[in-house]
Amino acid sequence: MKLTNGKKTMLDDLQEGIKRAYPSLEHVAGTRGFIRRGFKDDIVPLISGGGSGHDPAHWGFVGDGMLAGAVSGELFVPPSAGDIVEVTRKLTGRKRVFYIVKNFERDVDEFCKARLFLENAGWKVGMAIVKDDISVDTESFEKRRRGVAGTVFFHKILGDYARNGASVEELQKVADELSENVKTIGVAFSGDNFSLGEDEIFYGIGIHGEEGYRRERFESSERLARELISKLRLSFGFKPQDAYAVLVNSLGGVTKMEQLVFSNDVCELLEAEEVSVVFDKTGTFLTSFGLRGISLTLLRIEDENWLKALKAEVDAPEW
Amino acid sequence: MKLTNGKKTMLDDLQEGIKRAYPSLEHVAGTRGFIRRGFKDDIVPLISGGGSGHDPAHWGFVGDGMLAGAVSGELFVPPSAGDIVEVTRKLTGRKRVFYIVKNFERDVDEFCKARLFLENAGWKVGMAIVKDDISVDTESFEKRRRGVAGTVFFHKILGDYARNGASVEELQKVADELSENVKTIGVAFSGDNFSLGEDEIFYGIGIHGEEGYRRERFESSERLARELISKLRLSFGFKPQDAYAVLVNSLGGVTKMEQLVFSNDVCELLEAEEVSVVFDKTGTFLTSFGLRGISLTLLRIEDENWLKALKAEVDAPEW
Numbered sequence: 001m002k003l004t005n006g007k008k009t010m011l012d013d014l015q016e017g018i019k020r021a022y023p024s025l026e027h028v029a030g031t032r033g034f035i036r037r038g039f040k041d042d043i044v045p046l047i048s049g050g051g052s053g054h055d056p057a058h059w060g061f062v063g064d065g066m067l068a069g070a071v072s073g074e075l076f077v078p079p080s081a082g083d084i085v086e087v088t089r090k091l092t093g094r095k096r097v098f099y100i101v102k103n104f105e106r107d108v109d110e111f112c113k114a115r116l117f118l119e120n121a122g123w124k125v126g127m128a129i130v131k132d133d134i135s136v137d138t139e140s141f142e143k144r145r146r147g148v149a150g151t152v153f154f155h156k157i158l159g160d161y162a163r164n165g166a167s168v169e170e171l172q173k174v175a176d177e178l179s180e181n182v183k184t185i186g187v188a189f190s191g192d193n194f195s196l197g198e199d200e201i202f203y204g205i206g207i208h209g210e211e212g213y214r215r216e217r218f219e220s221s222e223r224l225a226r227e228l229i230s231k232l233r234l235s236f237g238f239k240p241q242d243a244y245a246v247l248v249n250s251l252g253g254v255t256k257m258e259q260l261v262f263s264n265d266v267c268e269l270l271e272a273e274e275v276s277v278v279f280d281k282t283g284t285f286l287t288s289f290g291l292r293g294i295s296l297t298l299l300r301i302e303d304e305n306w307l308k309a310l311k312a313e314v315d316a317p318e319w
Numbered sequence: 320m321k322l323t324n325g326k327k328t329m330l331d332d333l334q335e336g337i338k339r340a341y342p343s344l345e346h347v348a349g350t351r352g353f354i355r356r357g358f359k360d361d362i363v364p365l366i367s368g369g370g371s372g373h374d375p376a377h378w379g380f381v382g383d384g385m386l387a388g389a390v391s392g393e394l395f396v397p398p399s400a401g402d403i404v405e406v407t408r409k410l411t412g413r414k415r416v417f418y419i420v421k422n423f424e425r426d427v428d429e430f431c432k433a434r435l436f437l438e439n440a441g442w443k444v445g446m447a448i449v450k451d452d453i454s455v456d457t458e459s460f461e462k463r464r465r466g467v468a469g470t471v472f473f474h475k476i477l478g479d480y481a482r483n484g485a486s487v488e489e490l491q492k493v494a495d496e497l498s499e500n501v502k503t504i505g506v507a508f509s510g511d512n513f514s515l516g517e518d519e520i521f522y523g524i525g526i527h528g529e530e531g532y533r534r535e536r537f538e539s540s541e542r543l544a545r546e547l548i549s550k551l552r553l554s555f556g557f558k559p560q561d562a563y564a565v566l567v568n569s570l571g572g573v574t575k576m577e578q579l580v581f582s583n584d585v586c587e588l589l590e591a592e593e594v595s596v597v598f599d600k601t602g603t604f605l606t607s608f609g610l611r612g613i614s615l616t617l618l619r620i621e622d623e624n625w626l627k628a629l630k631a632e633v634d635a636p637e638w
Contacts, residue, residue, distance in 0.1 A: 001508055001518050003577035003613060005539040010580065013540070017579030020586060021601060055575045189320055199320050220324040221332070253572040255606060256374045256637075258322035260336030261329065267339060282340060287574060294322060318575070 011052050011074065018059055022317050025062055032079060033071035033087035034059045041092035044126075044171060045069060046162050048100040048155060049084065050107045051076040053289030054207060060285075060318025061152065066159035067100075067316070075289060076208045078106050081113035088118065095123040098162065098171045100154050102147025103131035104208075126168040128154050128175035132184040132297060134235045135204025135213060148207055149249040149286040150182040150297045153310070156319065160309035177302065183235050184297040185228050186251055188212060192290030203227070207251070207288040221258070225265040228296045229273075236300060238275050245279035245299040245310055246270070252284075253292035259283065266296060279310050285318065330371050330393065337378055341636050344381055351398065352390035352406035353378045360411035363445075363490060364388060365481050367419040367474060368403065369426045370395040372608030373526060379604075379637025380471065385478035386419075386635070394608060395527045397425050400432035407437065414442040417481065417490045419473050421466025422450035423527075445487040447473050447494035451503040451616060453554045454523030454532060467526055468568040468605040469501040469616045472629070475638065479628035496621065502554050503616040504547050505570055507531060511609030522546070526570065526607040540577070544584040547615045548592075555619060557594050564598035564618040564629055565589070571603075572611035578602065585615060598629050604637070 004010045011032065018034065019027050025034040032052065039045065045068035048058040058070035071087040073079040079087075088097050097118070101111045108129060115125040132150030157178060158171055166174070188194075188202040193209035196202055201224070202212040218224065236242075248263040259282035267277045278301060286295075301307050323329045330351065337353065338346050344353040351371065358364065364387035367377040377389035390406040392398040398406075407416050416437070420430045427448060434444040451469030476497060477490055485493070507513075507521040512528035515521055520543070521531040537543070555561075567582040578601035586596045597620060605614075620626050 001520070001537045003508070003540050003543070003573060004580050005541050005584070010576070013580040013583055014576050017583035017601075020583055021579055021599060053576075055579075060575070189322070201320070218320045221322050222324050224322070252574055253611070254322060255571055255608075256379070256603065257329070257333050257372075257608070260340055260374075261323050261332040264332055264336035264339055265324070280340060282336075284575065289574075289576070292572070 007075070014055070024315070024317070025059060028087050028090050031071055031083040031086050032073060033069060033083060034062055035069040035087060035091050036062050039068050039091055041094050043165060044096055044098050044162050044168055045088070045091040046098050046100065046155070046159055047071065047088060047091070048151070050078050050102050050104070051208070054286050056284065056318035057152065057286040058155070061155045061316045063314055063316030065163045065312055065314035065316070066155050066319060078110045081110045081117060084111060084114035085117055088114070096168050097123065098126040098158065098168055100128045100130065100151060100158065102151055103129050103145060104147065124168045126172040126175070128158065128179070130154055130182070132182045133186070134183045134231060135185050146206055148184045148186060149247060149295045150184045150299070152285045153182050153245070153247065153297065153299050154178060156314070157306050157309040159314065160312045178306070181300040181302055182297065183232055184295050185231050186293060186295035187224065187228070188251070188291055188293035190292045205291070205293065207286065209288065209290060221262045222265045225262060225269055229266065229269050232296070232298050233273070236298065238273050240274040242275040243278045243301040244270060244275055245301060245307070246277055246281070247285070247297040248282040249286055249295045249297065250284040251291050251293040251295055252287045254294050262294060278307055326394070333374070343634070343636070344378060347406050347409050350390060350402040350405050351392060352388060352402060353381055354388040354406060354410050355381050358387050358410055360413050362484060363415050363417050363481050363487055364407070364410040365417050365419065365474070365478055366390065366407060366410070367470070369397050369421050369423070370527070373605050375603065375637035376471065376605040377474070380474045380635045382633055382635030384482045384631055384633035384635070385474050385638060397429045400429045400436060403430060403433035404436055407433070415487050416442065417445040417477065417487055419447045419449065419470060419477065421470055422448050422464060423466065443487045445491040445494070447477065447498070449473055449501070450498070451501045452505070453502045453550065454504050465525055467503045467505060468566060468614045469503045469618070471604045472501050472564070472566065472616065472618050473497060475633070476625050476628040478633065479631045497625070500619040500621055501616065502551055503614050504550050505612060505614035506543065506547070507570070507610055507612035509611045524610070524612065526605065528607065528609060540581045541584045544581060544588055548585065548588050551615070551617050552592070555617065557592050559593040561594040562597045562620040563589060563594055564620060564626070565596055565600070566604070566616040567601040568605055568614045568616065569603040570610050570612040570614055571606045573613050581613060597626055
């Protein structure tokens with residue numbers, strides 16, 4: 001069971017709940033979009049979005065030092081290009097904006113349509129297409145490199161750059177550099193769209209109920225951490241003295257105790273590999289409606305300023 | 320399955336995870352206690368505690384404007400009086416302290432033993448025994464008025480008073496006044512210690528796996544909100560113009576979307592009763608290991624200063 005009033009009104013009820021709970025967010029009428037109340041457009045507004053069902057992504061990251069706006073569509077369906085443009089114009093008339101988009105075909109399509117429309121009206125539009133999910137990693141499946149929890153690192157780092165006055169070009173440069181350095185892998189413990197035994201876990205699931213690549217019996221947090229790190233090690237090619245930021249994200253239903261136990265195992269294993277953990281955070285950042293599971297994101301710190309940006313204070317409700 | 324390395328090391332692993340994740344907390348060696356790093360004992364230290372298994376209670380509320388320290392025991396077992404004294408002495412030698420204790424027999428016993436010990440050594444010790452759970456409400460069961468999520472309101476309000484220099488006597492007075500004005504009722508959707516059908520919910524469960532008072536088919540968030548409010552209405556006796564603070568607490572596994580949908584239903588129903596909602600917050604504050612469920616706490620604002628204290632900024636990691 002889900003504590004809602006049914007799927008029909010769920011997103012409208014959620015919207016009312018957000019409006020009530022977070023006075024710092026302003027709803028954009030006619031859309032499932034929220035903007036930062038009182039946003040001053042002397043900086044480039046950063047906007048993210050995608051399908052609903054990933055709460056608190058992305059509205060939870062609207063605030064000083066992160067996003068200026070977030071726009072959702074229906075459950076697992078991206079917002080229309082029209083809604084994206086609407087939210088953008090509500091934030092600024094200064095004809096520049098930066099979008100952060102998860103790499104799903106329909107999401108990218110709608111944001112690109114919005115960009116094209118605005119560019120034709122003389123806007124400068126930057127865009128980060130986040131493709132941090134390494135669970136399907138062969139070349140032939142390249143297009144399935146989905147955007148998942150690592151997206152929140154983009155919100156945080158680009159958000160700090162934007163707050164400090166970065167131009168669209170400067171944001172684009174940072175986003176492009178980040179792109180190869182953020183990698184995520186997720187695991188489901190249960191999901192509405194597939195059945196798993198009580199002690200079975202599913203590696204490499206997506207955030208829209210997509211199945212993973214391997215089922216396995218759960219043994220322990222430490223064993224799971226070891227498996228995910230070995231995939232990430234292969235993908236990054238760890239070198240001693242490399243510095244990493246760690247994000248342990250509940251995809252839904254994972255308790256604070258579990259997050260902390262798992263994160264501790266991850267950090268211990270990384271330290272055993274002699275790479276250094278310079279930032280670590282646990283929480284519920286980007287979920288998948290109907291899923292219980294966890295994801296592990298690593299960011300290789302190639303630039304000291306990224307770390308500074310990660311650590312900067314923000315007032316976004318869910319960071 | 321639980322994302323741990325088994326019950327044997329779970330609390331030790333958690334402790335390591337907390338130490339790593341929250342540099343603002345300092346572990347008190349030889350105990351499951353944490354204190355605020357750099358706490359200045361020119362104010363009365365506020366300490367809470369109880370069994371483990373309620374994360375992020377209570378360590379998550381250690382910080383400026385809330386608790387000075389938190390001390391846990393084993394899973395669902397309170398800390399020993401000795402551990403309580405140890406954590407207290409680590410915070411101050413100024414011979415005054417204030418404890419916030421949930422009303423469970425063993426918890427109260429240990430904290431009272433610690434108080435007696437310190438009083439014999441010349442200390443002044445205040446104590447709030449929180450008994451906000453109204454799910455068992457008949458006179459013969461008075462002793463079962465357990466302390467649950469409303470405890471976090473005590474942390475927040477007394478924490479602000481303490482920060483502003485309140486004496487032990489002043490804290491005691493506020494605690495006593497709060498006591499009759501904080502009420503909670505909880506519902507389980509699933510639990511390790513009892514079996515429920517897929518759509519069945521259990522009213523009035525405890526936070527240690529205790530069974531509730533009635534099983535019922537889940538219909539909707541709004542219907543559940545109505546049921547819980549009707550119990551709270553009876554207990555408070557709502558009057559128009561009454562002002563209430565609302566806390567919607569995940570007892571485990573309830574998503575942000577669910578929290579916000581439910582909280583919105585609660586607030587709408589309260590407003591329909593013409594009582595005014597002056598504060599509302601959703602989140603994961605006090606959980607019960609092995610449970611999925613939610614609790615609703617109301618605080619009747621009898622003193623404007625309580626509301627000011629509730630709204631004051633803090634830096635505790637999980638408020």
